[in-house]
Amino acid sequence: MALGLVLATSPVNAAPIDRSPLDPATAANPDLARHRGDPVWARLSVATLRFAEGDYSWTLIVITDPARPAGPFWFVPHDDEDAAFDAGFQGLTTYGGRLVAVANGGRRALSAAHGGGAGCVHPCDPNRDFGPRGPLYSATVLGLMAPGQPAVGLHTNAPGSVGHGGRGSIFADPADVARIFASPTAAGAFANGDTMAIVAGRAPKALAHPPCVDTLNAGGVHVAYEQVSGPPDASGDGSLSNHLALEDRDPPRTYVGLEARHGDAASEIAMIDLLMTCPAFAASR
Ligand SMILES: [Zn+2]
Numbered sequence: 182m183a184l185g186l187v188l189a190t191s192p193v194n195a196a197p198i199d200r201s202p203l204d205p206a207t208a209a210n211p212d213l214a215r216h217r218g219d220p221v222w223a224r225l226s227v228a229t230l231r232f233a234e235g236d237y238s239w240t241l242i243v244i245t246d247p248a249r250p251a252g253p254f255w256f257v258p259h260d261d262e263d264a265a266f267d268a269g270f271q272g273l274t275t276y277g278g279r280l281v282a283v284a285n286g287g288r289r290a291l292s293a294a295h296g297g298g299a300g301c302v303h304p305c306d307p308n309r310d311f312g313p314r315g316p317l318y319s320a321t322v323l324g325l326m327a328p329g330q331p332a333v334g335l336h337t338n339a340p341g342s343v344g345h346g347g348r349g350s351i352f353a354d355p356a357d358v359a360r361i362f363a364s365p366t367a368a369g370a371f372a373n374g375d376t377m378a379i380v381a382g383r384a385p386k387a388l389a390h391p392p393c394v395d396t397l398n399a400g401g402v403h404v405a406y407e408q409v410s411g412p413p414d415a416s417g418d419g420s421l422s423n424h425l426a427l428e429d430r431d432p433p434r435t436y437v438g439l440e441a442r443h444g445d446a447a448s449e450i451a452m453i454d455l456l457m458t459c460p461a462f463a464a465s466r
Contacts, residue, residue, distance in 0.1 A: 198321060199231040203242070210242065210284055212266045221274045224248060229284070234317045236293035237305050240284040243325060244270070249277025253462060254332040256322070256421060257282040258307040261289040264441065265335040268449035272333065276457050281325055283307040308334075311424035312416020319416075319424065331435035331462050333453070334421055337443045340375055351440055353377040353403035359386065362394045362404040370441070370448040371401045378452060379438035381407040381417075381426040392435050393459035400455040435461045 205213045205222045213227075230241040246252060255269040255278060266282055273280040285291055291305035311319045326332065342352040352374045355363035370376045380391040386406045394404045409417045409426040417423025425436045437456055441449040456462055 197232065198317075199229075201229050201231070203227040203229050211287060212242070212260075212263065212270075212282060212284070215263070215267065216270055219274070225274075230321060232317060232321065234315055237291045237315075239291070239318055239321075241321070241325075242280075242282045242284050244273060244280040244282075246273060246277040246279070250279070250327065251330070252276045252278025253457075254278055254326045254330045255280040256332060256334050257336075258334070258421070259283070259289050259336060260285040260287050262335075262337040262443065264337045264444050264446035264449060267446040268439070268441070268453060269333070269335045271446070271450050272335075272453045272457075276453075276462075278330070279325060279327075281322060306419075308336075308421060309419035311419050311421055314416070314419050322421070323424075326434070329434070332421070332425065332437075333456065334379075334436065334438040335449060336438060336440045337445065337449070338375055338440050340373070340442055342374065351375065351377075351379075353405055355403060360405055360407075362386075362398055362406060364398040364401050364403050366399075366401045367403055368401055370445060371403070371452075373442065376402075376441045376445070376448045376452070377439075378402055378404045378456070379407065379422065379440065380404060380436070381409050381422040382433070383409060383426060392461040393437055393456060396459035397437075397452070397455060400458075402452055402455060 205217065205227050226245045226247055228243045230243060232239050253276060255272050257266045257269050260283055269280050338351045353361050354374065355361055378397050382389045382391055385408055389406060391406065397404050409423045411417055411427050413427060413429035415427050417427055422436055422438055425434045428434065439449055439452045
């Protein structure tokens with residue numbers, strides 16, 4: 182189609198996916214509305230993808246910079262994390278690539294239309310539905326990535342060690358050497374425990390060499406490591422990070438998750454600017 186959206190060929194893509202252009206000047210979507218006056222829209226392509234999977238109706242907002250397609254894949258699965266969208270939009274307009282955000286009326290989890298059925302578990306967390314739980318969703322999101330395109334997952338969380346659910350591990354204690362690649366120079370928001378990067382891989386942390394850890398640590402950002410196990414093309418907990426870590430690719434796709442406190446787009450953008458100096462990302466631009 183004219184907007185440059187190319188979905189990977191896959192049997193599940195035989196299911197109907199509605200692709201519609203979206204005008205950011207008039208779209209009712211609050212994430213887009215917050216940036217309505219930005220002149221950068223003139224060079225961006227915007228579309229929505231809508232499809233049903235089991236009892237769930239998915240809407241993805243896809244924003245592409247056609248002039249800089251080699252930039253990162255920016256992914257915002259949680260529609261209640263506005264600062265994550267804002268940081269991703271800033272990342273897209275600064276570094277190019279493609280932003281994909283799940284639109285869900287400002288809510289985090291999808292609710293089932295009919296109270297049961299296939300697709301993700303109930304309620305549906307859009308970052309737990311990759312792999313066998315959501316094959317169409319999974320294929321659609323991954324099909325929007327270019328081969329070799331590095332990915333950035335953007336999230337925000339509540340202050341403190343409880344975080345906002347999920348793994349319950351969205352907190353960086355620099356003394357937690359079993360899990361955290363700690364930065365010796367973390368300061369300000371980067372030292373609040375809620376502002377951090379997360380990477381996943383198959384190897385134990387002691388043997389792992391995830392991309393960009395050195396860059397992030399040198400810039401004051403703690404990096405949490407999650408060891409993921411499972412057969413190739415399993416999906417771990419169904420998050421994009423787990424799915425990509427277990428994907429049967431060599432080398433694995435570069436993926437870094439970024440977390441800041443709810444509302445703190447500035448810290449998330451600061452981490453993006455740092456991450457883009459990492460060779461695995463700088464090479465994509
Ligand atoms: Zn999130």
